[in-house]
Amino acid sequence: AQTVTQSQPEMSVQEAETVTLSCTYDTSESDYYLFWYKQPPSRQMILVIRQEAYKQQNATENRFSVNFQKAAKSFSLKISDSQLGDAAMYFCAYRSFFGNEKLTFGTGTRLTIIP
Amino acid sequence: EAGVAQSPRYKIIEKRQSVAFWCNPISGHATLYWYQQILGQGPKLLIQFQNNGVVDDSQLPKDRFSAERLKGVDSTLKIQPAKLEDSAVYLCASSSLAGHSYNEQFFGPGTRLTVL
Numbered sequence: 001a002q003t004v005t006q007s008q009p010e011m012s013v014q015e016a017e018t019v020t021l022s023c024t025y026d027t028s029e030s031d032y033y034l035f036w037y038k039q040p041p042s043r044q045m046i047l048v049i050r051q052e053a054y055k056q057q058n059a060t061e062n063r064f065s066v067n068f069q070k071a072a073k074s075f076s077l078k079i080s081d082s083q084l085g086d087a088a089m090y091f092c093a094y095r096s097f098f099g100n101e102k103l104t105f106g107t108g109t110r111l112t113i114i115p
Numbered sequence: 116e117a118g119v120a121q122s123p124r125y126k127i128i129e130k131r132q133s134v135a136f137w138c139n140p141i142s143g144h145a146t147l148y149w150y151q152q153i154l155g156q157g158p159k160l161l162i163q164f165q166n167n168g169v170v171d172d173s174q175l176p177k178d179r180f181s182a183e184r185l186k187g188v189d190s191t192l193k194i195q196p197a198k199l200e201d202s203a204v205y206l207c208a209s210s211s212l213a214g215h216s217y218n219e220q221f222f223g224p225g226t227r228l229t230v231l
């Protein structure tokens with residue numbers, strides 16, 4: 001079974017600064033997807049960014065980018081130019097490439113933006 | 116495009132009572148998921164439907180939880196009887212279809228259940 005670990009329960013960053021959230025995972029599969037989801041206080045989970053394991057290039061979406069290290073099974077999220085609206089819980093998630101599409105989530109990191 | 120709708124948003128019940136949650140997925144989405152999110156934890160899949168058939172219910176406590184998806188559209192998750200440890204947010208998600216290609220899961224706002 002796959003597991004996802006987020007070792008930072010809480011993080012804070014000054015507005016306009018850069019912050020990196022950590023995620024490690026364990027799997028025996030070679031093909032899979034990794035995701036970062038954002039969950040604001042209203043509770044609606046929103047996809048921030050995804051990475052296909054077969055792609056060597058790190059995914060980027062505007063101010064959000066990932067550092068995917070397949071051999072180390074590490075998948076960190078970098079948020080540049082942090083904004084007040086980035087404050088939320090951030091979940092790292094894993095999905096197998098084949099078969100069941102269920103997501104396996106980490107325990108989350110609560111990100112606080114300091115004005 | 117309307118998102119995933121869930122109701123109620125909040126529910127407070129006493130232990131041993133019954134409760135039901137409703138989910139209306141995005142129109143045309145064949146796959147529907149129910150996740151349980153206990154405070155301080157990430158969401159955990161309870162059950163996955165494709166159309167009106169069950170794909171995965173391996174983590175559903177079947178002695179007290181049940182779910183159905185009539186006509187492959189709306190879904191209802193029921194707990195009977197509820198226990199204190201069922202206090203959680205119940206998230207519904209949907210995606211366009213299951214298969215080998217990537218299909219994004221879209222989440223609803225969730226139902227926060229408190230069992231006293």
